[in-house]
Amino acid sequence: MSKSQLRILCPNGHLGFAPTKEGSFRIGAATKPDYYCCDSGSDDIGPAPLGADKCASMYEWQKHDLELMLLAAREQGVPMIVGSAGDTGSNSRVDMYVQIIKDLAKEHNLPKFKLAYFYSEVDKKYLQDKMKKGIRIEGLDGRQDLSINDLEKTDRIVAVAGVHPYIKALQMGADVIIGGRSSDCAVFAAPAIKEGFSEDLAYYLGKVLECASFCAEPYGAKETVIGTITENDVRVTAMHPDQRCTIASVAGHAMYERSNPFYEYVAGGMLDMTNCKYEQYDEKTCRITGSVFVPIEGKVKVKLEGAGKVGEKYIGIAGIRDPYTIENIDKVIEWCKQQVEEKFTGKEYYLDYKIFGKNGVMGDLEPIKEIKSHELCVIVEGVAPTKEMAEEVTLTGTRQIFYARLPEVKGTAGTAAFVVDEVLPATPAYTWTLNHVIPVDDPMELFDVKLIEVGN
Template sequence: MKKELRILCPNGHLGFAPTKEESFHIGAKTKPDYYCSDSGSDDIGASALGSDRSVSMYKWQKHDLELMLLAARKQGVPMIIGSAGDTGANSRVDMYVQIIKDLAKEHHLPPFKIGYFYSEVDKKYLTDKLQNEVVIEGLDGRSKLTREDIEKTDRIVGVAGIHPFIKALDMGADVVIGGRSSDVAIFAAPAILEGFPEEQAYYAGKVLECASFCAEPYGAKETVIATVSADDVKVTAMHPDQRCTIASVAGHAMYERSNPYYEYFAGGMLDMTNCHYEQFDSKTTRITGQKYVPIDGNIKVKLEGASKVGEKYIGIAGVRDPYTIQNIDIVLEFARKQTAKEFDGEKYHLNFRTFGKDGVMGPLEPVKEIKSHELGIVVEGVADSKELAEALTLFATRQIFYARLPEVKGTAGTAAYLIDDVIYAGSTYSWSINHVVPVKDPLELFNVRIEEVGRIV
């Protein structure tokens, strides 16, 4: 067992925007033990998973993979990617595996092994669970999973923990491409494999998952390195002008949860109640006191599923007339009611999103003074067909211009200006599955494969 393990993270969401190269190369020169990055999130919404696409540009994803691959292969250490291609769907894993193969050929790399696993879950697997009276519990207030939930869902992924990454590394993989994965597991897996305590491994994963978001001043897409030992975790910013401080590291570790002191994983919980933070040097914070507490013997895998809602169009309107601005809630309620009359009997969804307005008020609340001199209103119309969605959005957007306010004396054109067309925004989806399924084996949903790639020299 090594005394320390150093893990480099260059980007909090690989490919979402390109990794900054200067701090990456500074980090690479220190020769870390692993290059790891998360490449996906459910923060991007359900539509990418449902429509089986990426939300990140292919060029940016290839750029980031190339940086990591060349550095890792030059140094001869592993590279790990989780949630490939934003969603971790099977097609995204295949795309990343192909990019790695193409880069190996392009750069004439010596042979190396690539391990990968898929995360998509077959509907029959879940219906069989229900048939056998297995309870699949909902998260965030959702009810238990039903057959109807499964049937209406277009695509489902399981969120992998550390186990498929460890298996791929055990099989000799030099590069690991994961399907949908826990952000933390991507970094915790190599540390646990190397024999470091779970509390240090999982904490390192938590602090590394968003890369330089744990540093100050704020700057995204910059490289950070976590150093894991048996007793502590130290995290260091690589950008010359960034520092990992007590405030920046603690603040990042405790965000994104209802209880800021606990992070849950399959079968256990990271307890940060007694974490101690100290400034180790000008760019590094040292963390001690975290504990990993097993909850029970039951292993559960989180499921994410996306269901198509319909086709979406977007309209845009701007308002500069002071009187209309002060009465914008009345204007939008007028547009909503007129649309309901015009499309009576049709199934649709309609949203008005107002930008530039002080505070958040419903359409029927009393209007307070709005200080903005201009409002931007985005109208979202969703229906089963593109034709209906387009007509719905056009009509609703134009009703903002036609709104009837009592103090307007027949003057036209003072209320609003419009982009006199609407924009097709593609198919839109919602989260239909956000549940946890009990499994007997943590690898039950994740079949790890391995191949050799690269030029024979």
């Protein structure tokens, strides 16, 4: 190790998804961290952005966050790393981020620096050729192995990079790195591993930093935290004056969203947190020891994510205040579905209703008390092969709420008092077609790092 410790600043759990809070960022930047790193993507946003090749976040928000990081890192002369560019890490999103960096460098008259970037998209023919050779592309989370049929239904595929392209870019002398789709923790683990720290602690550092202030309390998103790695431990510190990284907040964050809370699958292996020990290092800092990285045995496997278009989509909105309709909302929805089925019998479509404000129970009170809603909001989602049909399916399914025939109702008295706007066009509907892993001879096989010079 060239350093006894390494400090990495993470300003946002998903760059640009909502703007980074500048106050805590500037507090963190003033401490002069060794790296500025941030993840900018997630499959939590669903398959549509990848399939449609668009962002889930506002352009200005993403530019805002990149600008904060770039100016601080260049002023200090330390590296900046961003992974999964533009929410999905597709090639066009990487190009967009590279252009933003170029534009910011010109706008702020920054001295020359080296910008590295890599793409993550995978061509379908590449996978077809692998499958023809009998190479198994294994399904994850209960999926079947990839079939030619599922591949043909796919519009866009990205491979999920591990630490390797980031380490290579740093070895090439990059000052700024823009990565395609990547494992969240790899963005942070890579510089620590490159600097000589153990994989056991480096991957935990990545795990705890990837969501930024989500590991702090009280809850406050988009605030900056700093992770410190040494030969013996990882320490994470909240930068917001009112936040703290505590044993409870850090351990809770490390173990959320998993069927087995003590194991986290990361690119290239698994992070075993069974023997992690959490200590309160100081008022704002939690210290962690005991994590173990277990590499995959045998051939390296790279995760693939793919999305395919299902159809065009429209959204309808209905607000209901009639008490009797609210009480019988399930019957009303069944009536609506029947009317749509009658009109579109034999045609392919998808219709879904999401009811907000439906009667429920409040279990914390004694005795348990039923909550009676006075108003419902019903979101109607219609999907069909064409925009015209999707609009008609959705409009029919929404307006039939008004016409639902409840046998107890006499005349129009007591029918649903509701408001319907025109149904609204939405992003086409996509589905995940790939959640698989492919064996590769070299972990860099799908990721080609490019280096250019930017600035004046």
